[in-house]
Amino acid sequence: MFFRRKGKLRRETDQKLWDSLNTLKEDWMRNKLLVEKSVDPSVDLLNDLKTSEAKYFYLVREAKVRHLSADRK
Numbered sequence: 001m002f003f004r005r006k007g008k009l010r011r012e013t014d015q016k017l018w019d020s021l022n023t024l025k026e027d028w029m030r031n032k033l034l035v036e037k038s039v040d041p042s043v044d045l046l047n048d049l050k051t052s053e054a055k056y057f058y059l060v061r062e063a064k065v066r067h068l069s070a071d072r073k
Contacts, residue, residue, distance in 0.1 A: 014068050021059045028052040 031049040035041045 014066060017059065017063060017066065017068060021056070021063060024052065024056040024059060028056045 028049075031045070031052050035045060035049050038045065
């Protein structure tokens with residue numbers, strides 16, 4: 001009885017992690033593209049790029065720890 005809920009919670013958490021991972025990847029790629037196309041990127045834009053990259057790779061590490069893969073979403 002208790003183990004079913006644990007599995008359900010894990011699946012819900014994994015799905016939230018997967019959704020967050022995808023949105024952060026899009027944000028990181030958008031910032032990266034802005035910096036690449038910019039002639040003289042501002043300090044704020046560079047900080048946003050570093051922040052979004054750090055957040056994305058943090059969630060990638062968390063996904064690895066949880067053994068989350070694209071096949072199992």
